[in-house]
Amino acid sequence: MHLPAPLVHLAAGTSDLHVVTRMFAELLDGPVIHNRPQNGYYALVARTPWRPWSQQYPEAPMLGAGHFLSVPASDLTGPTGLYWTVRPRIVGDLCAVPSVAALVHMARDPRRVGAR
Numbered sequence: 001m002h003l004p005a006p007l008v009h010l011a012a013g014t015s016d017l018h019v020v021t022r023m024f025a026e027l028l029d030g031p032v033i034h035n036r037p038q039n040g041y042y043a044l045v046a047r048t049p050w051r052p053w054s055q056q057y058p059e060a061p062m063l064g065a066g067h068f069l070s071v072p073a074s075d076l077t078g079p080t081g082l083y084w085t086v087r088p089r090i091v092g093d094l095c096a097v098p099s100v101a102a103l104v105h106m107a108r109d110p111r112r113v114g115a116r
Contacts, residue, residue: 010107030095
């Protein structure tokens with residue numbers, strides 16, 4: 001799933017990369033790629049037909065057929081270019097879709113705006 005940096009920073013309450021990394025590790029508990037040049041994060045999730053996702057969470061689109069995602073080498077952990085914010089622990093390690101939804105809800109919470 002594509003998570004634009006402004007959305008992630010709202011959820012985290014900061015753009016500090018260490019805080020964002022901790023939030024991903026604790027909340028998503030799975031691999032996340034940061035594409036710094038494109039100002040976005042990508043949470044790796046199971047390929048499932050989550051049709052209502054695009055209507056409920058248009059700000060965090062789920063990539064599907066016809067989309068391509070560059071994946072960094074396993075040892076690239078940033079903080080420049082394309083790198084792993086949270087590396088996969090094992091083959092097949094993924095984030096849970098409900099956890100990504102929780103992150104989007106955190107960003108939508110008006111009480112978090114300006115919280116730093």
